[in-house]
Amino acid sequence: MTGKVWLVGAGPGDAGLMTLKGKQVLEQADVVVYDALVGPGVLNMIPENAKLIFAGKRAGNHYLRQEETNRVLLEEAQKGQKVVRLKGGDPFLFGRGGEELELLAENGIPFEVVPGITSAIAVPAYSGIPVTHRDCCSSVHIITGHRRADTSLDIDFEALVRTGGTLVFLMGISTLPEICSGLLNAGMAADTPAAVLEKGTRADQRRIGATVSTLAEECDRQHVRTPAIIVVGQVCALADTFSWYEKLPLAGVRVLLTRPRELSSRLAALLRREGAEVLENPSIATVPLESAEFEESLEKLSRGGYDWLVFTSPSGVRIFFGMLLERKDIRALGNVKVAAIGQGSEKALRSYGIRADYVPPVFDGETLGRELRRICAPGERLLIPRAKLGNQALIDELSRSGELEVTDLAAYDTVYVSSPVMDEKAAFAEGEIDYAVFTSASTVKGFAAAVGDMDYSRVRAICIGKQTASAAEALGMRVSVSEKATLPSLAECLRRTAQKDKEEERI
Numbered sequence: 001m002t003g004k005v006w007l008v009g010a011g012p013g014d015a016g017l018m019t020l021k022g023k024q025v026l027e028q029a030d031v032v033v034y035d036a037l038v039g040p041g042v043l044n045m046i047p048e049n050a051k052l053i054f055a056g057k058r059a060g061n062h063y064l065r066q067e068e069t070n071r072v073l074l075e076e077a078q079k080g081q082k083v084v085r086l087k088g089g090d091p092f093l094f095g096r097g098g099e100e101l102e103l104l105a106e107n108g109i110p111f112e113v114v115p116g117i118t119s120a121i122a123v124p125a126y127s128g129i130p131v132t133h134r135d136c137c138s139s140v141h142i143i144t145g146h147r148r149a150d151t152s153l154d155i156d157f158e159a160l161v162r163t164g165g166t167l168v169f170l171m172g173i174s175t176l177p178e179i180c181s182g183l184l185n186a187g188m189a190a191d192t193p194a195a196v197l198e199k200g201t202r203a204d205q206r207r208i209g210a211t212v213s214t215l216a217e218e219c220d221r222q223h224v225r226t227p228a229i230i231v232v233g234q235v236c237a238l239a240d241t242f243s244w245y246e247k248l249p250l251a252g253v254r255v256l257l258t259r260p261r262e263l264s265s266r267l268a269a270l271l272r273r274e275g276a277e278v279l280e281n282p283s284i285a286t287v288p289l290e291s292a293e294f295e296e297s298l299e300k301l302s303r304g305g306y307d308w309l310v311f312t313s314p315s316g317v318r319i320f321f322g323m324l325l326e327r328k329d330i331r332a333l334g335n336v337k338v339a340a341i342g343q344g345s346e347k348a349l350r351s352y353g354i355r356a357d358y359v360p361p362v363f364d365g366e367t368l369g370r371e372l373r374r375i376c377a378p379g380e381r382l383l384i385p386r387a388k389l390g391n392q393a394l395i396d397e398l399s400r401s402g403e404l405e406v407t408d409l410a411a412y413d414t415v416y417v418s419s420p421v422m423d424e425k426a427a428f429a430e431g432e433i434d435y436a437v438f439t440s441a442s443t444v445k446g447f448a449a450a451v452g453d454m455d456y457s458r459v460r461a462i463c464i465g466k467q468t469a470s471a472a473e474a475l476g477m478r479v480s481v482s483e484k485a486t487l488p489s490l491a492e493c494l495r496r497t498a499q500k501d502k503e504e505e506r507i
Contacts, residue, residue, distance in 0.1 A: 001080040002077065002078065002080065002108070002109060002110070003030075003076065003077040003078070003080045003081040003082055003083060003109070004077060004082055004083070004110045004111065004112070005073050005077050005083045005084075005085060005104055005109060005110075005111040005112075006025045006029075006082075006083070006084050006085065006111065006112045006113075007085045007087065007091040007092075007097050007100065007101065007111065007112070007113045007114065008022045008025055008026060008084050008086050008087070008091070008114040008116065009022060009087060009088075009089060009090040009091050009095075009114060009115050009116015009117070009118075010022065010034075010037075010038045010039065010042045010086050010087060010088055010089070010116055011039070011042070011088075011089065011116050011117040011122065011201075012039075012088065012089055012117060012118070012122045012123055012200055012201045013037075013039035013041075013088075013119075013199070013200065013201045013202045013227075014039060014041065014122075014126075014201035014202065014277065015039055015041025015042050015044075015045070015272075015277075015278065015280075016041075016272050017117045017122060017201060018042050018045070018116075019114065019115070019116065019117070021114050022114045022116060023045060025084060025112075025114055026042075026045055026046060026047075026084055026086065027045065027047060028047075028082055029046070029047060029050050029082055029083070029084040030050060030051065030076075030081040030082045030083065031050060031051045031053065031076045031081045031082070031083045031084070032046050032050050032051070032053070032083075032084045032086055033053045033054075033055050033069065033072060033073060033076075033084070033085050033086065034046075034052070034053070034054060034055065034056075034086040034087075035055060035056055035086065035087050035088050036054075036056030036088075037087075037088025037089070037227055038086050038087070038088050039088075039201075039202065040279050040421070040422055041277065041278060041279055041280065042086070043421040043422070044279060044280045044281050044419065044421065044422070045280075046086075046421065048261075048285075048417070051076075051081075052420055052421065053072060053076075055068075055069045055072070066096060066099060066100075069085075069100065070099065070100050070102075070103045071103070073085055073100060073103070073104060073109075074103050074104060074107055074109060077104065077109045078107075078109070085097075085100060087116070088116075088119070088227075089116055089117070089118045089119050089120075090115050090116040090117070090118040091113060091114075091115070091116065092115070093118050093120065093142065093170075094144045094146075094170055094171065097113065101113075118142075119170065119200060119201075119227075119229055120140075120142045120168045120170060120229065122200065122201055123197045123200025123201060123205075123229050124168070124197060124200075124229075124231050124235075126197075126200050126201045126245050127195070127200065127205065127239055127245070128238065128239040128240070128241070128242035128243035128244060128245075129195065129197075129231055129235050129236055129238060129239050129242070130235055130238065130242065131166045131168065131231070131235060132166060132235070133234075133235050133238065136166075136233065136234035136235050136237075137164060137165045137166050137235065138164075138165065139163055139164075139165030139166070140165055140166040140167075140168065141163060141165050141166070141167050141168070142168045142170065143155060143160070143167060143168070143169050143170070143172075144169070144170055144171055144172070145169040145170065145172015145173070145175045145176070145179055145230065146170075146171040146172070147175060152178075153175055153178055153182065155179075155182060157182040157183055157185065157186035158186040158187070160183070160186070161186040161188045165233065166231065166232070166233035166234075166235050167183075167230075167231070167232040167233055168229060168230070168231050168232075169229065169230040169231075169232075170229055172229070172230050173196070173219075173224060173225075173226050173228050173230070176196070176215065176216045176219060176230060177216040179230065180194070180212050180213070180215055180216045183212055183232065184212060184213060188212055188232075190211060190212065190213035191211050191212075191213070192211060192212045192232060192233065192234070193209070193211060193212075193232075193233065193234060193235075193236035193237040194209075194210055194211055194212045194215045194230070194231065194232045194233075194236055195207055195208060195209045195210070195215070195230075195231050195236045195239065196208045196215065196219050196224055196228050196229070196230055196231075197228060197229050197230075197231065198224055198225065198226075198227070198228040199227060199228070200227075200228075200229065202254075202277055203251075203252050203253055203254040203276070203277035203434075204252065204254070207239060208222055208224060209236060209239060212232055215230075245275060248274055248275025249274045249275060249495050249498075249499075250271060250274040250275040250276035250494065250495060250498055251275040252275075253275070253276045253277070253434050253435065253494075253498050254276070254277045254279065254432065254433050254434050254435075255271055255276045255277070255278050255279065255433070255434065255435050255436075255437060255494065256279050256281055256424070256427075256433050256435070256436045256437065257271075257278060257279065257280045257281065257282075257437050258281065258282060258283040258284070258436060258437065258438055258439070258443040258444075258446065258447050259282065259284075259437075259438075259439045259443055260282050260284055260285055260286055260315065261280065261282045261285070262315075262318070263314055263315065263344075263439075264280045264282065266487060267437070267487050267490065267491070268280055270487060270488065270491045271491060271494065274491065274495060276494075279422070279433070281419045281422055281424065282417055282443075282446075283416065283417065283418075283443050283444075283445075283446030283447040283449075283450055284414050284415065284416055284417060284440075284442050284443055284445075284446035285414075285415050285417045286315045286319060286387075286412045286413070286414060286415075287412055287413045287414075287415055288319045288322070288323060288411070288412050289388060289410050289411060289412055289413055290323070291410070293410070294323065294385075294409060294410075294411065297385075297407060297409050298323075298324060298328065300383075301332055301333070301334075301336065301383060302328060302332040302334070304334050304335070304336075305381065306336050306381045306382065306383040306407070307337060307376075307380040307381050307382070308336065308337050308338070308339060308372070308376065308380060308381070308382040308383070309333070309336050309337070309338045309339070309382075309385075310338075310339045310340075310368070310372070310382055310383065310384040310394075311338070311339070311340050311341065311345045311348075311384075311385070311386075312341045312345065312365060312368070312384065312386045312387075312390060312394060313341070313344070313345060313386065313387070313440075314344045314345050314347070314348040315387075315412060316345070316385050316386045316387070316411055316412065317340075317345055317348035317349055317352070318348060319385070319411050319412045320385040320411050321352050323411075330352070330354075336383075337357040337358070338354055338355075338356050338357050338358075339357060339358040339359070339368065339372060340358075340359050341359075341360065341363055341364070341365065341368050341394075342359065342360075342363030342485050342486065343359070343363070343486050343487075344486075344487070346359055358371070358372075358375065362485075363465070363484070363485035363486070364393065364465060364466070364467070365391050365392075365393035365394035365397070366393040366394070366397055368394055368397075369393065369394045369395070369396070369397025369398045369400075370397050372398060372404075373398060373400065373401045373404070376401075376404055378401075378403035379403060379404075379405070380404055380405070381404075381405040381407070382398065382404060382405065382406050382407065383407045383409060384406065384407065384408050384409060385409045385411035386408070386409070386410075386411060386412075387410070387411075387412055387413070387414050387442070388410040388412065388413045388414070389413075389414065391441070391467060393467075395408055414442045414446075416445070416446040416449040416450065417446065417450070418449075418450035419450070424447070424450060424451050425451040425452065425454045428451075428454070428458045428459055429454070429455070429458060431458075434460065434498070435460045435461070435462050435494060435497070435498070436459050436460070436461050436462070436477075437461075437462045437463075437490065437494065438461055438462070438463050438464070438468050438471075438472060439464045439468065439490070440464070440465075440467075440468055441467050441468050441470070441471035443468070444461075444463075444468060444471040444472050444475070444477075445471060448475055455476075456475040456476040456477050457476050457477070457478060459472075459475075459477040459478070460477070460478050460480075460497070460501075461477040461478065461479045461480070462480050462482070462490065462493055462494045462497060463479055463480070463481050463482070464481075464482050464485050464486075464489075464490050465481070465482075465485045466481065468481075469481045480493055480494075480496075480497040481493065
């Protein structure tokens with residue numbers, strides 16, 4: 001069976017700029033061939049079981065020659081695979097996407113193109129530069145600044161200057177002096193505003209503003225590095241007026257989320273709205289556990305054998321109801337009362353049309369156990385589907401009653417996972433990640449299992465709850481703890497900590 005190839009534009013770096021269709025296609029991929037310019041947030045969307053092939057190209061360093069990349073796409077599709085060619089920006093704008101389709105077309109391989117948001121538009125926008133403005137220009141021109149070795153730039157500078165439009169040069173940092181001199185020699189005014197935008201749409205984005213006559217010297221002084229684009233035109237003078245990204249509460253902050261993939265989206269959205277660059281890189285995964293005890297508990301539940309169904313995590317809710325509804329329907333719950341440890345579990349229950357009868361005032365196992373002892377009548381029967389190696393505080397507290405029948409059901413196991421596309425240990429060592437967010441002690445332990453031996457004092461941990469904080473502190477992490485065990489409180493803790501850290505840096 002012949003497979004298919006999708007050329008997918010990943011956008012300029014910010015994972016939020018990946019298109020919905022691009023994300024949908026990526027999530028179904030069997031094979032992903034990706035470039036160096038694809039942002040880490042997008043890379044973390046790649047399915048865990050997908051085969052990864054790095055075809056990175058940057059500043060003359062090539063892991064695969066273009067001909068080899070073309071051949072890989074053909075061969076993987078001929079194996080019947082769904083192949084995604086993931087490219088930074090847009091695949092048809094200086095992305096050599098057309099070249100990659102030629103061999104596929106010759107061999108009858110079906111393909112689709114999913115356009116991406118190009119850096120030529122998005123990066124200036126994130127720096128407060130509109131590439132068109134009716135008071136400044138009536139056109140925008142996108143030019144490659146790349147040249148082959150031992151050749152000069154093949155650019156008609158006089159034609160560009162005559163347009164009077166905004167000029168955006170991609171892949172031009174190595175030829176910046178030639179670009180600026182070419183424009184000046186073609187008659188462009190020396191005081192024309194210009195800018196180099198480095199790592200645009202990422203947390204560490206930087207704008208170097210100057211004029212076309214001083215830009216090359218200024219960029220050399222400030223040690224500009226790729227990826228970066230060059231913008232020339234009167235619109236560059238609007239950057240200070242229209243800048244917006246730097247004003248967001250978490251602008252410039254790069255955050256690692258470690259909770260399971262299926263639970264991270266809400267927190268990621270909260271932090272991205274505040275301006276953070278979010279890397280969703282789960283350190284744990286949940287695996288359902290089917291057992292004779294589970295089957296017996298479901299049967300007993302359907303016969304009215306339990307008075308309370310108690311959930312300690314959203315994962316427990318999702319997995320329990322997933323297994324329940326494979327065998328029975330929601331009527332199996334009968335008149336059982338339902339308790340949830342916190343807002344996350346409560347929200348997960350509502351997705352199944354169920355309101356929790358009880359949620360404790362403090363979202364931890366000890367409080368939930370103490371409150372259930374208070375409100376449960378002697379002899380009441382509790383079913384608690386939770387992690388196989390879950391924290392014992394809840395069970396210990398319930399056992400103090402001596403009058404409650406407690407079934408501690410192992411509904412799922414927590415396993416440690418690591419990313420095939422991110423070296424977290426190196427990222428922290430090089431200061432590329434500012435904060436790691438942990439939502440359970442298990443996520444801390446999973447992170448430690450993934451990175452191994454390292455200087456954990458480099459990790460600035462934002463933790464939900466005292467048990468999570470204790471696990472992080474035991475490793476030597478620098479810890480901040482949210483006031484409440486809720487995602488909004490966790491986000492507020494990150495905001496507060498980041499602001500404090502910035503203020504200390506200024507001192």
